[in-house]
Amino acid sequence: MPERTSPPVAVCPRCGDAVDDHRFCENCGHDLWLRRGGAARVPTGPCPGCGANGRASDHGNGSGGVDGAGEVYCGNCGLRRSDGTEHVEADLGRIAGVSDRGLSHARNEDAMAVGVLETTTAAPGAQALVAAVVCDGVSTVDFPELASRAGADAALERLLHPSGPDMAEAVAQAAAAVEAVAEGNLRNPPSCTLVAAVVQPGAGDGPGPGTVITVGWVGDSRAYWLAAPDAAEPARVLTVDHSWAAEMVAAGALDMEAALADRRAHAITRWLGAGGEPEPDIVTMRPAGPGLLLLCSDGLWNYLPGAVELAEAALPALARGGPAAVARALTAIALEAGGRDNITVVAVPVEPPNERRHG
Incomplete structure (x- = not known):
């Protein structure tokens, strides 16, 4: 098939300049092949407490070590301001996600970053490269939401790098x-x-490796492959939690029931940040048939841990309204079940090439 040599837009969405067959806008440098969305926000405008204008400061007194992307306090009166992440939705068509504060937490400590990268060598109609990251802040530390946002954005940036995903x-x-x-000496x-x-x-x-899915994780946020009961590629959890319970079971020290009954069951054993072990586990799959790739924080899987039950909830929503409907439906289920934690759900429909040609 002929290679695609023109960008997916005729006008740069950033500066409005006409574009040619290059990946980057020659006027402003904007990446014409990349679309992304996520949860990072910065509060702006007058403070609702004191009326002061401008962006919030890092820690209320202007001191600190957290960069501007994490500003959450009024620099005048110290009021913690809403950063607009209580409920965030991102819908890029091929991928969609929802991140919600839930019903018990004071703020949303989760973050997501999603992106779609068209490729100059992809044949017309071929699936673009799609990437997603979900991070869940550790609630017992200072400013966990800043860790989540920084981690999600940095990982997505590398996965969608022009040199290819790594x-x-x-x-x-x-x-x-x-x-x-944490460079501001936070305790x-x-x-x-x-x-x-x-x-x-x-x-x-034709013959070849087909669609390739690569998943990497640190901690207990999960990835699932969801499919119909009779699918060629069965539904399953793709990740193994880096948690105390999972490690006790893997070591043969306890069975799952006994491990989950222990108060240490959900304590994570790997994380990103001070004192953590950021070594990821990485798995790769080449699905034999169509399905749905789902990434989520434990705010969802604590209520629906099994791949089969997740598929039963997600696939009808996918048929009705695509990946955005899946993310909204699963978030609603978690909220209706109690919403005790922040909830983040990202859905990516996957159709291997041999399935798409019959569509």
């Missing part, structure tokens, strides 16, 4: 970004978990 390097850069958040530096995935385009309709 999961190990993406996690390493996320870990470095989280460490950088209890922020940390987070991470799960990331990249779906690389198939090799066309």
Whole structure:
């Protein structure tokens, strides 16, 4: 098939200049092939407490070590301000996600970053490269939401780099970004978990490796493959929690029931941030049939831990309204079940090339 040589837009969405067949806008440098969304916000405008104008400061007194992307306090009166992340939705068509504060937490300590990268060598109609990252801030540390946002953004940036995705390097850069958040000598530096995935385009309709999914994780945020009961690629959990319970079971010290009954069951054993072990586990799969890749924080899987039950809830929503409907439906289920934690859900429909050609 002929190679695609023109960008997916005729006008640069940043500066409005006409574009040619280059990946980057020649006027402003904007990446014409990349679309992304996420949860990072910065509060602006008058403070609702004192009326002061401008961006919030890092810690209320202007001191600190957290960069501007994490500003959450009024620099005049010290009021903690809403940063707009209580409920965030990102819908890029091929991928969509929802991140919600839940019903019990004072703020949303989760973050997501999602992106779609068209490729100059992809044949018309081929699936673009899609990447997603979900991070869950550790609630017992200072400013966990800053760790989540820094980690999610840094990992996505590397997964969608022009040189091609590198999961190990993406996690390493996320870990470095989280460490950088704590450079202000915080007594209890922020940390987070991470799960990331990249779906690389198939090799066309002929023989070849087909669609490739790579998943990497640190901690207990999860990735699932969801499919119908009779699917060629069965539904299953793709990750194994880095948690006390999972390690006790893996070591043969306890069965799952006994491990989950222990008060230490959900204590994570790997994380990004101070004192953590940011070494990821990485798995790769080449699905034999269509399905849904799902990334989520424990705010969802604590209520729906099994792949089969998640598939039963997600696939009808996918048929009705695509990945955005999946993310909203699963978030609603977690909220209706109690919403005790922050909830983040990212959905990516996957159709291997041999399935797409019959569509």
